[in-house]
Amino acid sequence: MLGVKNIFPNKNKKEVVGWLFASPWLIGLMAFYIYPLLSSIFYSFTTFNGITVEKFNGIQNYIDLIHNDVFWLSMKNTFIYTIIVVPASLFLGILLAIILNVKTEGRGIYRIIAFIPTLAPVVAVSIVWQWLLNSQFGLVNYILYKVGLPGPPWFGSELWSKPSVALISLWTIGTTVLIYLAGLNDIPKNYYEAATIDGAGVIRKVLHITLPLLTPVIFFNIIMGIIRAVQEFTLPFVITNGMGTPANSMLFYSMLLYKNAFQYFKMGEANAMAWIMFVIIMALTLIVQYTSKKWVHYMGE
């Protein structure tokens, strides 16, 4: 009995210490995550202008959005961008990782070179690429001209503006490549040795060993890529100085959301947009997750 009594105060003390250590984060979790999450659902059902909630108006914000052409345009822009950038970075990311994984002198330096663009601030990235993609004096069209290809108008046209953003985004693919490289590193070397003995060439090794065993990392990168693309804000905002030009072709979903909230002070509608985005992201993630059973192979299964 005496022993039990001695244990209890000790255990209680441990409880308290645990809570105490976690308490700043508990406050942060409540103030900056849970409370905002719940109140943004609430605001999305009101006519909130940032100062007062004038009235509760049910799903009116959502109905207004559905009847708003600009909303659909921003949705379309973001969708087109996602459709371009996610598969492109999937393909290029894996390709670059495989190339940078080949044992060569100076491999480390090449890897660093591919990673450095991810460090540059978005504003600097936009400035330099807007100059590179300048249709008259830019380097890209100059090179295209030299090899005999017509130079597109890039940011000057509605057709090319989104591929231009995708191109810039691919320039900062280094983080993705690094994650693929870590995945490649986890593939046991003896698999390749066995395949070599069986007389398999490079392409067969890639198709039958590398890609299947890389699928968990591919799965992760696809989901992260979708989340990033759907939320894309800074790049189109900085490039167009917040205008979304030409002809709203660069008005991405997050930009319209920002404008609704902080320029037109339609905070209720902006919160409704945020929740629609959240639902879309969750739905896309679930779809990828669902299909993953068919194509993701975990080692040891």
Place this chain on the structure above:
Amino acid sequence: MKKKINEQANNILRHTVLLIISMFFMLPFYIMVSTSFKTQAECFVYPIKWLPENLNFAAYQDVFKIIPFGRYFINTVYITAANVLGVVLTCPLAAYSLARLRWKGREFLFFLTIAVMMIPYQVIMIPIFILFSRMGVIGTYWPLIIPQYFGIPFFIFLLRQFFKGLPKELEDAARIDGCSEFSIFSKIFLPLCKPAILTIAIFQLLNTWNDFTGPLIYLTKSKMYTLQIGLQQFKSVHVTNWPPMMAASVLISLPIIILFFIAQKQFIEGVTFTGVKG
């Protein structure tokens, strides 16, 4: 003999491919630097000049003349330093509690920590703005600093995994010696966790330095702008003034790139960790 030639051809091919890839990643930097030394007129010469006529620093002088670059730099350093301090103070405490202290609700808190990482910033952005606006701190640095003192879920998760990996004998010995819970944490675990803390410090530094949305939403007075917002303002006014814009781009990118070369290992480890959890 034939095999050797084959190998050499292979080697050349490999390096050619790698060089072309490197060009894609490095040429924009080269153009950034070379244009920053050009004159305005030299930018609009066709065919493109790979090197500026002569090395002139006029664009760099312009940067300081046209925009209060020094002021923006100090503002950015101030916010960045405050943020790094914040995450370094709070995140290890929470992570340690989640990894090594046993208490009711711990697993649930860990679950929530993971779950809130999935919330898009756009969803919580407006309520947080309203929260700060009710506190009357819009237009000050507080909204850009305070949240970092209350924990960042990803960092807590990263550190928690690190603490989990340390052997249990460490704390048992200390407990027998009668150390308090806090000194077990601060004297034994914290020093061991230095590399992981350095990683989160660098990540936070990079995030704050490059943050655009936060300052865009919260800063109202132009003398309080950060480098990112300041340069964006400059860009929207001086649309075709390329050399000073490039000079400013060089100046805001350089600190981060230098830091990368100093702490390469932490950068790489931090990035690959994000992939490991998937």
